[in-house]
Amino acid sequence: MTEILGLAADNLISPIILSFALGLLAALARSDLSIPEAVAKGLSIYLLFAIGFKGGAGVAAHGIDARLVGSLVAGLVLSALLPFVAFALLKTLTRLDTLNAAAVAGHYGSISIVTFVAASSVLTGRGIGSEGYMVAVAAVMEAPAILSALWLVARSGKSADIDAGLWREILLNGSIVLLIGAFLIGWITGEEGLAEIESFIVAPFKGVLCLFLLDMGLVAGRGLRQSRGVLGGGAIAFGVLMPLVGSMFGLGAGLLLGLSPGGVVLMMVLAASASYIAVPAAMRVALPEANPAIYLTLSLGVTFPFNLTIGIPIYVAIALALTGG
Amino acid sequence: MQMHEVKRVEIMIEAPMERRLSNALTENGVTGFTILPVLGGSGRSGRWSREGQVSRAGGMVSFICLVRPDRVEKLLDAVFSVLERHIGVVSVSDCEVVRAERF
8 A cells, every 4th residue: 555655656746747737727727828739639649659669669679479469359358348347337326328328438448548658658667667569459449349339329229320431430540540550660670670769759758748748638627627517426436436447357357468567557557548539539420419528528537637647556556566576 | 793692501510520521512412612620619518619629529610511592402401411410500591602603
């Protein structure tokens, strides 16, 4: 417990978290501070490219093992399974109807790549290694949860608008293409390739992440302000409880696969995080009657800050305690 | 100058539906339209701003089409096939153009 508190305290006063807090407070205080949309987009492209490239270079350096396939399969299964867990928890804790509960549940099977990037940065800062291919696991976890959410809706007799175009948009969304593309470039070019662009994608990484999280704080704060009163106590409790429950599934998968301590942490983070980019867009198309204020506020306004500030230190402490790392 | 009467159809729709509405319009013979980004506004769910969105999912876009009056009905059928279940606003107003052969 003392270790968890120590890790949480260290995490809370890191530049990354304080940048996020600055954005959040500025938005809640109605400051006109803003990051231009194009700059935020540029920062996210940089982060996705850097994390993908470094993951690929890591795989090139350490080689592939059977755990890679196992981890990908585990990611797919977790993404498809977690919406059912989330749906059951929502039905217990809230009065959300099936449509809204399923839409929210879909977000919790999918992942937040920013949480993954922040956790990777924490691991790097502590000198804890992880499997480079966890980037690919993150990519495969984006979509299966959407299928599970739509199945939950179809089971209740309601219809969802699904067309071929929607699947193309989900599977080939810019973030996935960039992440996997950079991963492959890193894998192909290996450590030599990494050495060539190291000064661009390694040294400035944390600084760029701070600016990006400043923007995420602003976005989360504005979202919370605009959606005041949308979430009840049960929904907020779900937003905090579900990541902890999800992380336990990730922990189980990571330990079963025999991942490194850092790999276990990342698997926990992936299972604990909730999407706020790919899934909301899919839900707007497939389930337009579901209220976006509920699922966006929950995933971005409650679960994302929770994971960033308290969740990640908890996952690190648990993974290190159980793997002896 | 000789002016010609046309109808101006303005459709405000959720950004994730942009491609679907563009396709529906094109498939129904409406090949001329303009798409504009929407900065924010206020509606039944209260005020919103594009600034508060982390992705396009929460944003809106505005389509503007100028068509001959006899083509409005078909255009609206195409629009509603996409818009029916979604957040959006459709308005039709009278306007005049100089070059009628373009519409």
